[in-house]
Amino acid sequence: LAKKIIGDFDLANEPQKYGLGIKEIWEIPADRHQPGKVDHYLGFPLDNATAGGGFVYHAEDNKLYVGLVTYLDYADPTLSPFGEFQRFKQHPSVAPLLEGATRISYGARALTAGGWQSIPNLAFPGGGLIGCSAGFMNAPRLKAIHNAILSGIGAADAVTDAINAGRQHDLIADYAEHIFRTGIAKELQGVANAKPLWSRFGTVLGSLAIGADLWISTIFGRSPLKLTKHGKPDFAKLKPIASVTPRTYPKPDGKLTFDRASSVFLANLAHDEDQPVHLRLADPAIPIRANLPRFGEPAPLYCPAGVYEVAEEGGESVFRIHAANCVHCKTCDIKDPAQNITWVPPEGGSGPNYSGM
Template sequence: MAEIERESMEYDVVIVGAGPAGLSAAIRLKQLDADLNVVVLEKGSEVGAHILSGAVLDPVGLDALMPDWREKGAPITTEVTEDRFMVLGPQGSLKIPTWPMPPLLNNHGNYIVSMGNVCRWMAEQAEALGVEIFPGMSCSELVYGENGEVKGVVAGEFGISKDGTKGAGYEPGMELHGKYVFLAEGVRGSLSKMAIAQYGLDAASDVQKYGLGMKEIWEVKPENHKLGQVTHTMGWPLGSNAGGGSFMYHAENNQVYLGFVVHLNYTNPHVFPYMEFQRFKHHPEIAKVLEGGKRVAYGARAITEGGFQSMPKACFPGGAMLGCSVGLVNVPRIKGNHNAMLSGKAAAEHAYAAIQEGRSGDELTGYDKELRDGPVGEDLKKVRNVKPMWSKYGLTASLVGGGVDMWAATILGRPLFGTISHGKTDAEATEPAKRHKPIDYPRPDGKISFDRLTNVSFSGTNHEEDQPTHLKLKDADLPTHVHLPKFAGPSQRYCPAGVYEFVKAEDGSDKFQINGQNCVHCKTCDIKDPLQNIVWTVPQGGDGPNYPNM
């Protein structure tokens, strides 16, 4: 829609995404110069509505950004009191002692938090400094300048009808221009994908890898609650079907944050990540905590797992990518929020220096260098072989070999095994269904385990129905002609919200149905589709999940 005339607004820095990375950048810019014009655009209905994370927060990022966060009343109060690591079997468990583990896996001094609430608090701090924050503003396009640089984004387009025409209440949105544009959209952001493709930012990096993280919040009986306890598990029920594991964090108010991560490089298209999560909750170690309690929230999101070797170039002409847009999760630690904050702070400092020099629209190469050589890079370099070891050699090899490798990196300053490549993308890893047996999953009992659609109702998800689906097919025939016969229709299983299903048409033929209203914006379909036929794009602003305190 290049012919559409839009009004424009000028800023010093335009930031897409009000997560920990984007808000850290906004805060740091205003700390450096109160007169800078900074805007943050958030597609969720409010700040925090689309934030989902475990989360155990390493405060190193916040310490660097706002050393007085405690005095300012940050909602970060539940310090970790106990670390537990377990390998699960079908009925029993093996507790792994923490003393032989590298120090970087120790959660001493970290906090169990709701990152949604942390981001809401950070937004308050940013607004107090003069940052403009606009929620409900989806950013659908990059705007390019005369020299091919990114000079802004299109935000706030509303009112396109389901048939693609402009409805009666159509609003074209605005172009927001900046000397620099920061993309802090989270995992697999649509604008970040455009920037990576436009400028070849991933030309020198390994393939990116992903996991699907699903989370429920439970209110449990007081006698089952242990404030500050952190539990991580591996093994059952995934076994050899897929890599992954779980977390269980005991937060305040008798709440437990329960999560399950499935690595998306699994080969068997019959794997049903959501049902693996539901089955996991019936393990005696988990069920004894949940029994008598109630689930109060559900959500899901993809997680970047490629690590240091998969980081694309983080700067491009006119801007930079921050946080999970680059892929800064430390997989063994199951942490990325601290690195997201550090990336936002670093990007802000380099943009500020450039603006002071009268620059704009160029590449912030110093930011990319700091990301790799500074605290973020040091955090990720030490653990860069754990994920590819797990993918290639299995759980046991990852525990032993990965542990040795991390110890070597801690003591010697470099991993023992150099840098191991990931190999295939997660989409390419999917094998034809005929090579694998279907998996029989037990039916949810409605007390501890639940069907997908019931759980999605606990995510607060809502989409305006009279708009084109934001889930695009490159080829409308591939789902029924290839995906179903060759791969047994994996989209009906890998989606944690029941968006995709195969139904019978009146003539008895198979029909691919997209229930876009259910989408929780996890991006798994954009990642795992075997032929990369599904493209996730932003719906109109304010749509999607409305997480209260994920």
């Protein structure tokens, strides 16, 4: 809905940037569990040119939350965020925690990570954007819920003032002002250089530059750097497949690493098999005619749920959509290089029924 509103009312500024978060919940032996412990990982197993990082959270009842965020501005069309997540679990400080443990849940979701530069114009006639639809996530500090709440408070204040003034059906011109003065603007402006620095210099040098920039902003209240541009949107960052060395991912062992089918099963999906496909192709021919020769058709790789497949029928390549597998992460809507796929809400609100996520 937000994508359509932003497009219809021409609200966009800089392109939004996204990350794909993939997460599992495990139940681990009590002797390995340290309630409240939080571990964050920078980079691994991604290469220097691919932004992202992992996390391991020790929750209650011997639960372990394990996940990896891969930023979707990666360039290699043969990269699989799902495959990279399987590699992440093989890290020497993660794998021992999961040995002999039980995987009980799986999920995935795209995250807005563009920050201050990517916030669209927030108000439109009859409404306004809030929360992650507006892109209020503080990606460098890994938090967003507080800004979603603050934006709701600011929106309520703006609407209340408009109603008290006897207004209706018009544009609330000071809507953004109400939201930004909740503290959202100050917070996101303070980390505005982080994503551009990471994209420009890679994980190693970019992280050093981000750290220095955040310290300067904290100490002096602002940074001398003003990196206002993200450049190309995520879908435009892919290189032709002929220009990369194809990546390969080992067969899962079923103990630590898994395939998409068994993972999607743990998302507790509920889709009617005969419901209308909620993943719409503007041109059904593009995946095979354009994406396959140029990019190797990356949809089966960037999708973490096994929704897309390139198969052979009668000696010809065909593009299949297994919509019942969808976990509604929206990665395809974001990363498809032709912008040919649009995710729409499925019939009856069906989808994953996450447990404890």
